[in-house]
């Protein structure tokens with residue numbers, strides 16, 4: 001997979017991508033991340049990339065010509081491959097694990113990061129395939145959301161995680177939140193690890209984890225329960241929880 005990031009602030013990506021899973025995935029050639037500076041595509045002497053909004057008001061809007069040139073450069077060589085151009089903005093469709101899975105199907109992902117008041121609407125109309133929001137808040141630009149998207153995507157690529165299967169147990173892959181985790185010591189400040197986890201009985205352990213995941217989801221995010229297939233056992237546990 002190739003990911004091209006179009007941004008006025010490529011240096012923002014250096015730290016985060018130099019650590020963790022993303023770096024390893026790059027080293028293993030699972031993903032190639034290209035940083036494209038919009039400013040390099042401005043043709044005037046001062047390399048202007050923003051301008052005042054028509055209609056007045058404060059702030060600045062990203063000019064269409066350099067952005068169009070940057071997007072087209074990012075798409076170069078993607079003929080005959082699955083390519084998608086995404087704009088990160090609060091007006092986009094909500095980002096979820098399902099959408100992360102869907103995006104792993106592309107060979108070429110072009111992420112457009114806006115700044116200031118955003119991009120000229122004609123870029124959105126003519127060159128953006130999808131607009132994605134990672135949550136209902138306004139940031140100063142699309143760079144952090146682009147990093148969030150990339151991190152969530154890259155860990156889904158086969159071979160990116162140490163244990164290839166491990167993301168399949170993540171919260172959201174099951175549609176539920178995660179169960180509680182414990183590691184050594186057995187007792188910490190008077191708090192003990194639940195006996196069942198020390199029992200070595202894997203059937204009991206799995207059952208406990210399923211129940212805890214269900215319990216947490218029910219308490220914190222009951223909205224998520226509408227989308228998951230619940231077993232008969234799950235329904236029994238939910239009935240118990242409601243009785244408490």
Ligand code: 9WO
Nearest residue numbers: 088089090114117118133134138139141142145
């Ligand atoms: C800034 C602004 C200033 C004055 C009047 C109106 C204004 N709107 C904005 C604005 O929404 N700026 C955005 C900043 C433009 C697109 C890039 N920016 C951004 C992306 N902020 N937050 C996101 C984002 C992206 C994905 N998911 C959550 C938030």
